[in-house]
Amino acid sequence: MLSHIKSRIPRLLRSPISWVQLIGFAVAIATATILYLTAMFELSFDSFHTNKERIGLLYMRSEERGAIISNSSMAPPLAPLVSKELPEVEASTRVLNAQMMLRHGDKEIASELKYVDASFLKIFSFPMDQGNETALDNQDGLVINEAMAESLFGSKQVLGKAVELNINGNWESRIITGVSSVNPRNSSISFSSLMRFEQSPNYKELENDWSYKNHAVYVKLKAQSIDAAGFQKATVAFINQHEKVAIEKLKRDGAKADANGAYLSLRILPLKDVHLSDIGKGEVETSKFPWILLVISGLILFIAGSNFVNLSLASAMTRIKEIGTRKTIGGSTFQLFMQFWMESAFICVLSLLLGLALASLLLPEYNATLNYQFKIAQLFSSLNISLFLAAFLLLTIITGGYPALRMANVNIINSLKGKSSVKSTYLQNSLTVLQFSIAMILCIATVIISYQLHYLSNRPLGFNKTEVISIPIGQGIDANLAIERMRNTLAAYPWVKSVSASDINLGRGRDGSTSTSRFGFDQDGTEIVTNYLTIDYDYLKTLGIKLLAGRDFDRQHKTDENAVLINKEMADLLGGPEKALNSTLEMDNNPTIVGIVDNFHFHDLKREVGPLTMGLPIGGFDLSYIFVRIHSSNLQQSLKQVEDTWKSINPKASIAASYLDENTQNLYNNDRRIAKIVIAGASVAIAISCLGLFALTLLLINGKIKEIGIRKVLGSSITNIILLLSKNFLMLIGLAFLISTPIAWLLMTRWLEAFAFRIAIQWWMFALAGGIALGFAMLTVAWQTFKAARVNPASTLKEN
Amino acid sequence: MIKLEQLFKWYSQGNNRSFVLKDINLSIEAGDFVSIMGPSGSGKSTLLNVIGMLDEPNEGKYYFMGEDVLAMKTKKRNQLFQAHMGYVFQSYHLIDELTVYENIETPLIYKNLSSADRKAIVSDLLDRFHIVGKKDLFPAQLSGGQQQIVGIARALAGSPKVLLADEPTGNLNSKQGEEIMELFTQLNKDGVTIIQVTHSEKNAAYGHRILEMLDGQIK
Structure with missing residues (x-):
């Protein structure tokens, strides 16, 4: 079996079809890898906390003047009462953003300070270099991170050392009670120093003020997981008691009660959703960004995979005689299957290596553009390796195994006569249509997103932003x-x-x-x-x-x-x-x-x-x-x-x-980031689809060389022949356009709904995207068919 | 009608030229029926291809209906040849996906004839060759002789003055071969100039004239 592969390798590498398979697959793997890394990073936010399943962020929801308002800013008395009065809650901590100047000797550095409660370090699992989770148990505790320690002291060993803080314009000295590691990049809470909430400005005056809301509150529940609906019900009495004034005001101003009859409800957002959620306007919704990435990378893999199947099947037709011969000399169906499958697997492995190499080449540029810090080495975690291995095996089995099975099953006599062709026009056509549908959806999305962003940056804002x-x-x-x-x-x-x-x-x-x-x-x-x-x-x-x-x-x-x-x-x-x-x-x-x-x-x-x-x-x-x-x-x-x-x-x-x-x-950096990824995805999808089309055209022409010759002898012009050869592809692409249009329309309408000011989707956007896809497809097909149409018929019609 | 003067065709192999056609001088009048014979590789098919302008000579003169073919622009030359020549092949070269009717119709489509005109011509040919009943069949459903008849019908659809046939009976049994030759004789009587390449002495004898070829030369 291995000797078969060995002898096949030079032939495989000489065939343009193999190269198309190889490059198409490699590009898809590179793209999918990068998108996968991004998605997993976005999904991994705050996952390093031991109690992540039990931690949540509190927010209030009300509905005023027809607008749903979600607000995660809380009043100072709330958090202590939540811990005390709600049996569901094990601990809570307030988190207030601030900036603080730190000074040591002549070094003065602004730090990102969070005023928190003592339980902060116990609820969360931020890694500590020195000191432990009790570092903030005393009122005057101060935690700084190791980067800050390094900048101020030139050393990380600063536990117990004194540092000066600029509080209300006066420098006060504090003892460092803990040194934390630098926040993991996938932490939604970031700080370079921590102090007790009680130290925040005006704390004494605001301690019991329910109207001054300026900080976030995180809670750790006693239950092993968060039941958001249950929590909301359990807090009804609590909110009605403490937010009486606010609720009266809401009622008076005609606010609407929610499904449970509450004008103001206290709700919980699980920690894993905090990074991807937007609290402020409307219902709290978790961003689908990482899932969009996973879907796009899945689609690209699908396109490349179906390309692979298509090409294997199509090139099988040129090997029908070989299959027949092998069978007559005693090759069993299983042996033949293994041979073909190993050929596919060989190309798949090469693609994987090439794809990963390509991904690591692209990553620096990607990181720079989108402000990430990915390395290819991150892929080699046990979870990723097993996921990748499983996906890869599945892909090889489907992409290599299916065509192999089809080829191995052909009838001996017919195949020897060169008559039987592995007929799979239906499957091939469906796969081509699917590929181009996906590519076109991404193309349409690209056009609409770009146009919306263009619209946003050019809409009059009511002030003159230039100069x-x-x-x-x-x-x-x-x-x-x-x-x-x-x-x-x-x-x-x-x-x-x-x-x-x-x-x-x-x-x-x-x-x-x-x-x-x-x-x-x-x-x-x-x-x-x-x-x-x-x-x-x-x-x-x-x-x-x-x-x-x-x-x-x-x-x-x-x-x-x-x-x-x-x-x-x-x-x-x-x-x-x-x-x-x-x-x-x-x-x-x-x-x-x-x-x-x-x-x-x-x-x-x-x-x-x-x-x-x-x-x-x-x-x-x-x-x-x-x-x-x-x-x-x-x-x-x-x-x-x-x-x-x-x-x-x-x-x-x-x-x-x-x-x-x-x-x-x-303001639209996030949208621009999505746009960049969708545009990149669309380009890759089109490129791979066109690669597939290129190879299919090549094979189609190979099968029709004689017919082209006959038609030329009968007086057909070159244009006629190009048209004849591309007619089928044109129809498939037309069908793909019909399929992709309504889907893209639905998706993009939903995306645009997030903007109060948005463009109307117009027919020319679809036409443009369809035109782009069609144009690339035609370029791919036309050159090949043009070459084929120009061949001298005397050479293709030679007898014997 | 056809006049070849000092025609050469060769392939370069390094510094050597290997000649396929060597100093061909040939004149064929309208209404002639010429058979070209000779062993494999003697240049018969190449000569036929050059006459049909499917292939170009490297040197020499070719006059077709008094015009210097090699001096013409490609487009004009193609028009001239498509209007006046029909081709018949040893392995018929019918288009597998098209029916008998559609196969015969194809050259007419390329001539931009209206569909009514095409229908008239094709029906006429189907009638003439007694294959009306087979018009909706595909090539694979016909015997070799029947396929060749369709091939000839197709070649005649454009009412050519010259019919070029490269071993038209090569894939047929002797009875089928005879039928085709009878057909050629009839066509020749109707005024079509025929040039055929053949291995068979018997079929060659149907022609008015036999050209023997050896090593690219006419003996």
Whole structure:
């Protein structure tokens, strides 16, 4: 048997069909491997925690004004009461995001701090280098991670050493009680330092405040697994008791009760879903991203596999005589089957090796583009190896075994006469149709996703995003002072048009953060929920926001410290612009509305523009972002000059400035990532399908050489012959188009529903995608058929 | 009608030329019936292919109906030959997937004839060769002689002036072979010029003229 393979290898490697099989399969394996790694990484989030099955994130759900609101921000009293009063809960911890400057000697570093409860280290299983899970048992405990230790001390052995913290502008000394490893990359909670929640600013005042919600709460249940519905039922009494005020408000404002009759319910999201879920708007839904990846990689493997079967079957026709001869000299069906199967297996193994090599070549580029850190070595875990081995064996058995069985079973006499062909037109055609259907669905998805992203980046946002630089102010400098200095220094440059600031960035800047500030207050007996933005003077001018009525903030008006601007949406809530202008809002300090601006997209385009109130920073929140409008022909150089100015004012600034164009693009990074993967998948699918088509054409032509000759002698033109040979393929591709269109339409309609602002799916998108697939297919077929059609018939019609 | 002058055809093997046709000088008048004979490899089929312009000579002159064929543009040459020549093969070369009717119709489709015209011509041929009853059968359902009759009918569909036949009876038994030869004789009487390549002395005798070939030359 092995000697058979040995003698076949040179022939196998000489056949173009084998190469098509080999390369097609290898490309598919490389693609599937990379997508598999990505999917498994996304699915593995938080799986390193020992108690992962029992941990969940709490969130509240309500339905106000027809919109379902899920919110994972909790009030400080909730977590301790949850542990105390709910028998289902074993432990709970609050997790509050913050930033903290750490200092040791002359080294000063900003750290990503989480204020947590003592149980945090016991609920989760974050690996500790030094110290243990009791590190935060004392109120003044401090855990830093080893990277932070290395940067501050130049050593990881820092347990018990003192470090200084900048608390409210004063440096205080603390003893390090624990050193954690750097967070695993697949952790949804990341930190470089941990402190007790009780140490958070204003803790004493907020300790019993149910209206101030700013942190997440994780719980560990007593049960071995999480029953989300059961938990929701078990917490009804708890919520009704403690959130009485909030529930009364919801009822009064006409909120809708959920299926269980609750206006506000406390729910739990299992830890494994936290990374992939989006809590905020609508019902909490877990992203299907990893599953999309797995499906795409499965489809690509399927295309390559069916290619393989198709080609094996088709090339079997050219070996009918060989099979007959082998049988007459005593080869049993089983022996023949084994021979053919081993030939297939040989090509499969080669493809696997080539595919893995290709994947490891592509990974660095892939990692760089999509910000992952995959290595091919990750595949060699026992789970992955067994999965891969199983999948591979199955593929070889199907792709190699089926054609082998068919070939081995042909009738001896017929095959010797060269008459019998392994007829499998039906199977071949179905597989080709399926391949192209899949390729076309991916093609249509590519067109629609690209167009939607193009639409998002070109839709008017209500503010002028070009030529505006945004600078994150960051920690370690007084914001108001920083803005004043920037204003004064930049005034020297004629190309700087204006400078302003706000507490929330527009889009997503280099600091990678987006946030929303919302709060509700009672106005004329109903609760009004508004987004709130703290802005500086010249905000409208800097961002080019249109003023509809009233006026912008003015330094001349001293009373503007207690005035607000609102957007049109908010004005409508208050009973129209005329009524709203110059009236007062019944929120803290009762500010007067001095101006109404046109709606602009302060969120991404997945959401409608909500009501917005803007006030000056006095008594509100700190300003965090500086905006500089410039007018310049050299944007790169201007950015650098503005940045240099900023560095001279704040030498500790660590986060780069960026243009707003870039920031608004960054909002759709996730969608762009999906787009990239779908586009790559579509390209690979088309390429492999065309490879298969190429080989099928080759075989078809081989079988029809004589017919082509006859037809030429009878007077057929070259065009006629090309048409004759590609007619069948054209029909198959046409059929694939009919199949793929409705499926793609359904899928893409669902995808687009996630965007409040979206394109309408139009017929030309299908036509374009179909055209692309058809074009590539025709290119593949046409060249071969053209060559065949040009052959001199005298050479193909030779007798004997 | 056909005039070949100092025609050469060769294949280069390294620096050597191996000649398939050597200094062929031949003239065939309209209405002639020529049989070409000779051992295997003597260049009979090549000569026939050159006459039918399925193959090109390396050197020499070829006049067809007074025109210098080798000086013509390919497209014009193809038109000329497709309009005036019919081909018959030893192994018939019918298209397996097409019925008898469709096989005969194929060259007419390539000539862009209307479907009514095609139908008239094909029906006429089916009648003439007594194969009306077989028109819906596929080649595999016919005997060798019947297949060759269909092949001839197809060759005549375009009403050619010259019929080129490469061993038309080579795959047939003697009775079938006779029938085909009778058919050729009849066609020749109707005015078709026939050039056939054959191994059989008996069949060659049907022609008005026999050309003996040896090593690429006409003896």
